[in-house]
Amino acid sequence: MIPSLADARALDAADPIAGYRKQFAIPPGVVYLDGNSLGALPLGTAxxxxxxxxxxxxxxxxxxxxxxxxxxxxxxxxxxxxxxxxxxxxxxxxxxxxxxxxxxxxxxxxxxxxxxxxxxxxxxxxxxxxxxxxxxxxxxxxxxxxxxxxxxxxxxxxxxxxxxxxxxxxxxxxxxxxxxxxxxxxxxxxxxxxxxxxxxxxxxxxxxxxxxxxxxxxxxxxxxxxxxxxxxxxxxxxxxxxxxxxxxxxxxxxxxxxxxxxxxxxxxxxxxxxxxxxxxxxxxxxxxxxxxxxIGIERLHAKSRALSDFLRAAIAQGAPDLPCISPEGPGPRGSQLSYRHPEAYAIAQALIGRGVIPDFREPDVLRLGLSPAYIRFEDCWHAAQALSEVLASGEWEREEFTTRRAVT
Missing domain, CATH: 3.40.640.10 (Type I PLP-dependent aspartate aminotransferase-like (Major domain))
Structure with a gap:
């Protein structure tokens, strides 16, 4: 099945831990897929x-x-x-x-x-x-x-x-x-x-x-x-x-x-x-x-698996030639999906320009972190759409995206 925006919203509506997203500071219009590098700010921390x-x-x-x-x-x-x-x-x-x-x-x-x-x-x-x-x-x-x-x-x-x-x-x-x-x-x-x-x-x-x-x-x-x-x-x-x-x-x-x-x-x-x-x-x-x-680790892990399955399917539809290097199926894996592309850095920068924040790891890995406490299925759908559009348009080739800067 090809995941749709309606599917994503239905999954979010049924998500038992969806309410916890409100306890984190997520800027409007941002899809944050780098929580496996720096987690989002809990509102209670301030x-x-x-x-x-x-x-x-x-x-x-x-x-x-x-x-x-x-x-x-x-x-x-x-x-x-x-x-x-x-x-x-x-x-x-x-x-x-x-x-x-x-x-x-x-x-x-x-x-x-x-x-x-x-x-x-x-x-x-x-x-x-x-x-x-x-x-x-x-x-x-x-x-x-x-x-x-x-x-x-x-x-x-x-x-x-x-x-x-x-x-x-x-x-x-x-x-x-x-x-x-x-x-x-x-x-x-x-x-x-x-x-x-x-x-x-x-x-x-x-x-x-x-x-x-x-x-x-x-x-x-x-x-x-x-x-x-x-x-x-x-x-x-x-x-x-x-x-x-x-x-x-x-x-x-x-x-x-x-x-x-x-x-x-x-x-x-x-x-x-x-x-x-x-x-x-x-x-x-x-x-x-x-x-x-x-929230509890079991509930977080269950959502992590569902998010990664949804995102993998959405990316496979929109960018079928982009190889995923994370384990497939029910086998053990962390809360992330990683993709390989020779211009992964520039693609990551182009995504950031669209409000989708992924991660890049040398030399060619685009890493999408799925922090289940605050990531929604709708976020995953928008990220997959943005990735598909960036790859199809070639906008990652612009100098502002290919020029290397320090990244964490």
């Missing part, structure tokens, strides 16, 4: 930040570390994220950035596997994950080994300390089998670190069900925590006592306000902390996580 600034900071001053429980925010928000990723409340903490948390957990995993240095990953993994392995490799602490995803299990042997993978691939949306790969790594004595940056808040994740060891994720994509929002880290409870993270800042101390010279790590997940928590960033993240938790 009020929450205003409260933190005016009352907690402005009136409470330093007392708000206790009276407003600023000191407990990393643990509190971590506990909110935990059920959304299949973890226990005392296994997740919100802190630092994804990159910093990756560094901490890669280094900690290597220390937990003495005599092994290999960190196994795949080519084309998100660059920061690979760069951090390279940084530790330059210090003589790690040895990076990259193999294609279909060969990962065969590459696991007793030299591997850590398998580091992104659960949902940032370009294609392809999803790894977490439980299967974790089991294969454990069979050779290796640990596994999962990057959930393109999973958490959009698709079901079951860290404990998959017997995961370690995980990280970001707060500014599907959790809508704002640009540069704090990230989160997961350490399975069975590993927490042995985990030695390298950034032993004062907030990871067992008694940070004792101000003693010798370091003793906090007994649980709080040993993943480093410095003073960024309260404004955490307050914004808390509002985003609260909203996603209220």
């Amino acid at each position: 009020a929450r930040l205003g409260e933190v600034i005016r009352r907690e900071w402005g009136e409470g001053l330093v007392r708000s570390w206790n009276s407003a429980d600023w000191i407990g925010m990393p643990r509190r928000i971590g506990a909110m994220i935990a059920p959304l990723i299949g973890a226990q409340a005392d296994e997740v903490i919100a802190c630092d950035s994804t990159s910093v948390n990756l560094f901490k957990l890669i280094a900690a995993a290597l220390a937990m596997r003495p005599g092994r240095k290999v960190v196994l990953s795949e080519p084309g993994n998100f660059p920061t994950d690979l760069y951090l392995i390279a940084g530790l490799e330059a210090q003589g602490l790690a040895a990076k080994r990259l193999v294609e995803r279909e060969a990962l299990e065969a590459a696991l042997d007793d030299s591997v300390a850590l398998l580091l993978l992104t659960h949902v691939h940032y370009k294609t949306g392809a999803m790894h089998n977490m439980a299967k790969l974790t089991r294969a790594a454990h069979d050779v004595g290796a640990l596994v670190l999962w990057d959930l940056s393109h999973s958490a808040g959009a698709v079901p994740v079951d860290l404990n069900g998959g017997n995961a060891d370690l995980a990280v994720g970001c707060g500014y994509k599907y959790f809508n925590g704002g640009p540069g929002a704090p990230a989160f880290a997961f350490v399975a409870k069975r590993h927490q006592a042995a985990l030695q993270q390298p950034l032993t800042g004062w907030m990871s101390h067992a008694a940070p306000f004792a101000f003693v010279d010798d370091y003793t790590p906090a007994p649980g997940i709080e040993r993943l902390l480093t410095g003073t928590p960024p309260i404004l960033g955490l307050a914004a993240l808390e509002e985003g996580v609260r909203l996603i938790a209220e």
Whole structure:
């Protein structure tokens, strides 16, 4: 069946979570398909930040570390994220950035596997994950080994300390089998670190069900925590006592306000902390996580699948020669569709000129993020129409669209 605008509106009318779109700031006339890069602003965030600034900071001053429980925010928000990723409340903490948390957990995993240095990953993994392995490799602490995803299990042997993978691939949306790969790594004595940056808040994740060891994720994509929002880290409870993270800042101390010279790590997940928590960033993240938790991952995922099926069918009708590189059918994938075209950058710019905001990834990937908390089926229909018209008209060839600018 060829999807029509009437079909889209009928699906929106029947959507059980359609009302949540009103809780986000979506500019009129904009179709926003880049929430897997930066989530939209929840309307409640401005009020929450205003409260933190005016009352907690402005009136409470330093007392708000206790009276407003600023000191407990990393643990509190971590506990909110935990059920959304299949973890226990005392296994997740919100802190630092994804990159910093990756560094901490890669280094900690290597220390937990003495005599092994290999960190196994795949080519084309998100660059920061690979760069951090390279940084530790330059210090003589790690040895990076990259193999294609279909060969990962065969590459696991007793030299591997850590398998580091992104659960949902940032370009294609392809999803790894977490439980299967974790089991294969454990069979050779290796640990596994999962990057959930393109999973958490959009698709079901079951860290404990998959017997995961370690995980990280970001707060500014599907959790809508704002640009540069704090990230989160997961350490399975069975590993927490042995985990030695390298950034032993004062907030990871067992008694940070004792101000003693010798370091003793906090007994649980709080040993993943480093410095003073960024309260404004955490307050914004808390509002985003609260909203996603209220909607529920199962409902979000169900809508994500329906949106992607609708959009894929609409694009196949309007641009049948444009190859989709995201997994088809009922198989596992993230909340996005990705298409390949040699002029994907210019096409993305032409779409932006029409009010449709997609994403571009080098060298030739047009990425359409489907944040189900606020994307409508009607948005998908308009995006498919705009893409078809841009390709048919050749307007992407205009110099204003082909001239490269910095993109995120």
